[in-house]
Amino acid sequence: MQTLFKIATSAAAVCFSTLVFAQQKYSVSGTVKDKKNGELLIGVTVKVAEDPLISVIANEYGFYSLSLLQGNYTLIVSNPGYADFQHYIKVEDNVKVDIPLAQENERTAKIEEIVISKIKKDKNLTSAQMGTETLSIKSIEKLPVLFGEKDIMKTMQLLPGIKNNGEGKSGFSVRGGAADQNLILLDEAPVYNASHLLGFFSTFNSDALKDASIIKGNSPTQYGGRLSSVMDVKMKDGNNKDYNLNGGIGLISSRLSVEGPLQKEKSSFIVSGRRTYADLFLKGTKDYKDNTLYFYDLNLKANYQINENNRLYLSGYFGRDVLGLGNTFSSDWGNTTTTLRWNSIINSKLFSNTSLIYSNYNYKISLNSNNNTLGLDSKIEDWNLKQDFSWFAGNRHSVRFGLQSIHHTITPSKASGTSVSSFSRNSRYSWENALYLNDDFKATNKLTINYGLRLSSFSILGGDTYNIYKNGILTESKVLKKGDFGKTYVNLEPRITANYRLNEVSSIKGGYSRNTQNLHLLSNSGSGNPTDQWIGSSYTVKPEIADQISFGYSRNFRNNNYEFNAEIYYKSMKNQIDFKNGAQITFDTAADVESELLFGKGRAYGLELIAKKKSGKLTGWISYTLSKTERKIDGINNNEWYNARVDKTHDLSIVATYDLNEKWSFSGLFLYSTGNAVTFPTGKYELNGQTVFQYSSRNADRMPAYHRMDLNATYVPNSTKRFRGSWSFGIYNIYGRENAYTITFEDNPNNPGTTRAVQTSLFRWVPNITYNFKF
Template identity: 85%
Template sequence: MQTSFLKITAATAALCFSTLAMAQQNYSVSGTVKDKKNGELLIGVSVKVSEDPTINVVANEYGFYSLSLPEGNYTLIISYPGYRDFEQQIKVDQNIKLDLPLLPAETEAKAIDEVVITGIKKDKNLTSAQMGAETLSIKNIEKLPVLFGEKDVMKTIQLLPGIKSNGEGSSGFSVRGGATDQNLILLDEAPVYNASHLLGFFSTFNSDALKDASIIKGNSPAQYGGRLSSVLDVKMKDGNNKDYNINGGIGLISSRLSVEGPIQKEKSSFIVSGRRTYADLFLKTNKDYKDNKLYFYDLNLKANYQINENNRIYLSGYFGRDVLGLGDTFNTDWGNTTATLRWNSIISSKLFSNTSFIYSNYDYKISLKNDDTVFDLNSKIRDWNLKQDFTWFAGNKHSVRFGLQSIYHTLTPSSASGTTVSSFTRNPRYSWENAVYINDDYKATEKLTINYGARLSMFSVLGGDTFNTYENGVLTDSQFLEKGKFGKTYVNIEPRISANYRINEVSSVKGGYSRNTQNLHLLSNSNSGNPTDQWIGSSYTVKPEIADQISVGYSRNFNNNNYELNAEVYYKDMKNQIDFKNGAQIGFDTGSDVESELLFGKGRAYGLELIAKKKSGKLTGWISYTLSKTERKINGINNNEWYNARMDKTHDLSIVATYQLNPKWSFSGLFVYSTGNAVTFPTGKYELNGQTIFQYSNRNADRMPAYHRMDLSATYEPSSNKRFRGSWTFGIYNLYGRENAYTINFEDNPDRPGTTRAMQTSLFRWVPNITYNFKF
């Protein structure tokens, strides 16, 4: 029976493919799209056919495109934001391999064979089925005012609707009601588990080393998985394969330097980019602080080699570390290491392959010493990852992505040793996460585009430790699983679909549904996050988090697509959400199983997101606004009723503007306002053994004060020669000196015995910055 079924299936498939081949009789036009000046592959370039407006293919994230055409003469129309649009005349009478070089928009117009400058509309928001997605321009990021003058991808995405900052100066963020750990952050496909420096005031991403950054809020295609709320996909530059360049910047507390160039001209290239703060150098000028440490450094490296016209390999890495120390009494350091080895292969004119081997490691160490007292704490998470991805341009209407991913996780929970506490060591916990996926971007009609697919995820608990089972914090079972043995396995199917309908030339509507699951969870007791927050995996007690999201949107462009308005509403239902029980014991001086302090329940988030953009002219920028609600319901918390999640903020407003006064001077500014974070304040107190004990009522029933500030910056670019360019950036963070609350603590009022006073801590009032940037 089984043999007959296989024969029938094979015969049916052969018949379908042979019929398709006979009916099609088209030729393929395919190749890569590159920056003409430096050879960088460009992502998301639009390739249209003038003679058939229904044909519009987009280059994938590795710069490869493919389209099918009958025999004849055609005009290809190529466009990409920040680059000069042009038309390419072609004659199709066979399969054609055509690489397309694009000139940056600021490049002087020159005579180019078969290239004509045109003005193509920028209407991607009206044609793409992808919802809740934004691609960030690294060039625009450079001009925005930020804390300490450091251009920062993580700070910039917090100015978009639906994405909320976790605190003053923090690079941590929440998306559509999700926690910080529910964001998948990728650097050249490697997951980054702590994307911040100096407790969140800087991000791990040095913009000098970056080519592209995009964020997707929940409705991600099936090739992404493992997190509930968003994907931040950051890609490093490949390196200039035509000429050597050096660029960098010198600021008040940090400096950076990048070197890139060809290894073998137009065939291979490299980039090395480093950054370091030097606040610790100023400490050494004071004898009371000369032994203290306060700095971070990071290093980005990447190289690539073109084996032949169809095969290229890439090797990239990131190394970053934070060091904080108070003499010999206190020392802590934490950091990330990632490495990615990729092989891009053009298998045929329609099939593109990307094979990646990925390593990621995050760890922290803490050491306390006082006379004969010693205390050490450490933890880490390490991944080995294999990813195989295919892009199949099945025709002008179908772009199919399919592949698999396999990750071997090693999580070492917080382990302590020393003389002040009983030493407790934790066995590493091992797990194996696998997924297969398929996704199709389908242009059903000239007006309707559908993106649909599914992801099958599997997470297996592996042996090597004792696993306890708890119900509402009470131990019900315990078992030791030998190393190498398979324990509990969770299997989830994750369907995804979104659609875009073009109403007319200037407007469109969108809708989508997606399911995401998450098997790695971050245990944190603060909004902004700390380096010592602990990652755990799904286990016998902790189940995979699941989120179902539906969203509907409307887009409209004005004035020849120079103005853009986008609106989305969403509802997200979340299962197996995690929170600490009341009075949880989460100190470092206990070796108890942290899972015994957890409770589980459900969550919901819903809201409205608006963004209006001005995309051309001397004045550009956007206004974004989010109205939202985020709640949790967990038995054992808040009398089993719904309560505000920590990241709940009703209102969130951002106004961003950049003005190009003349070729030398540009100005930028931003204003942000948001409802204060949900917190729990004491409602009463009593005295016990001479100490004041505060009583608390409902979880997160109170609010921090509203947050708002204004930042301004100016950039001066003097005249420069062809080889050397320099610029000065002047800025001020928090222009009108708003003392925003970072924390509020309660204590007995010494001036009025028997009463309590609230003590607010504010971090930054005015922070000026000056940075000199150079490139040659």
């Protein structure tokens, strides 16, 4: 009996050890790169052919990780714009597999890289993330744009739920949010004014960019600080295999980029610059030769691979606008950002990114007239430390967690000169912190859930006097000495989205998110000016809070070549800010702008539709948004709901590109939107010989509807192995619609007892010719 027990025990131990060994999982991890230039690729899908339930998405640094049992597998790798292929691996231990993807026009077929022709591109049906749009730089190259400058921000405004702020403007609103409620990041650094020339260009030179995505409110918890959206823009790393020079010459601007290896396949750099030269044309005129009007920007980035698991990046952006009218007026404003980043593969499942980030936005204005001088300047400066971890816990869990700490310095608008009562303004300091945890969980083969929690705090730091107002009336003042901590606001921000796959061609989604915002932009302009003033939360100004719920439906057709997405949303907002009626925003009173503010709540709701054709000679999309955005603030509009300035009922975009042959392609777009909500006068009276207009309900009127059509043609002549050129010809606003930029009111000179409206329109027809080259 004892002998039989020993035999049975031994057999059980052998079976158990065999079972444990058989069930042991190993990690297959690595990075995904562009085969031609070594650029790390973002958002690549890596699947396992033997088990379709096993798939991961490479993070924004190109890293992926799978957990597999011992055996033989086929990795299937796909990414838009790149040739899909499969890679055979034998798993007996943890293995590192770096994947080089070839662009579609450079497809190769080797033994270890076999092209797959029928991989389903159904990411919209499988991802739990809602309200997310990603654009590659290639996808915007042929679209018609203002002055011939391809612009990622202008293209984003052609998508549902994202509305432009006016003719030619780069500012935008998302799902009823103001322009300042969008977090705009360039290599993780916040950009506080993302426009040039009063908004007609964005700060983003597309030649220097790799990828751009926008998330409309339902962002993962690693993002925070804004209510409405996150626009995450990544710069190119630089070609680490060969030197390239590319650029373009247009009618009013030119650009040039240089990239190449510092040490082949180990380090690289890119330098990209752009400048307008409208001021050079002014020099040749008699009346405007002393005027200046130009902008420039410079993007720089370098990276160095320390070893196979560690890499350093250093990137920077420097941009400036200069506007001057002889010796009487000058204005310049600009951004500076710098990001120092350390990527580390800690092990086959854990990836670390550590970033030190600097951002500065400032403007200066001077005015000289009749021996009177006026100066105005302001600044917002950030130092930001960010530690982020990506943990591929298993094939069902992709976890993000980390922390962020930002020190803000805000110098509010300061005026000085002979024409105003000069005042001194102290810089205000604050400290913003956050902890976050996020999990992308594949619960079943049909259900994917992305959920997480963000804990944010905002502390007022000493160095200034803070007045406390209630309904615009001063009630108390607090003096904070340097080094002191004032009030601290703490908020929990839960977020969850889920995707359920109904069948092979359709899915439904739902989500809830809470976002908070502690930096606020005070603007008395519908279009946004460089002199708009940033302020932080204080004793009077509370953090803005938004709760959003959304539901969506996605369906693909004809082997995923056609795609349809629909989303509905409702967003409730607290602590919204607006100016009180008759607010005096002048230099003499600007020392305490908080006395002119009122606070209340807001709501936004709508329907977003987009249909895409993704392959073939003819590609493009149709997007439509039906929405409503309102505010309710005591002291405004008799304490009743009123239209927000960004409210537009209808917004329609039609975008198409047609590739005729290898040399010619054509594109066009048509836009239609309801006019912005504005306040027009309802009456007038005369006081001391001056006409004074009277106004009633806030934003109760509308600008005229906006619509236009643009066309573009691209011609690619014969190219050599080393040189490629192209010509772009386009017409902006081809049928000459005179869209209203502003409408002002004045006494009718033919009948002074009546009033006439005067419309200003900026562009009727704008032709452009641009020559692009690369070698």
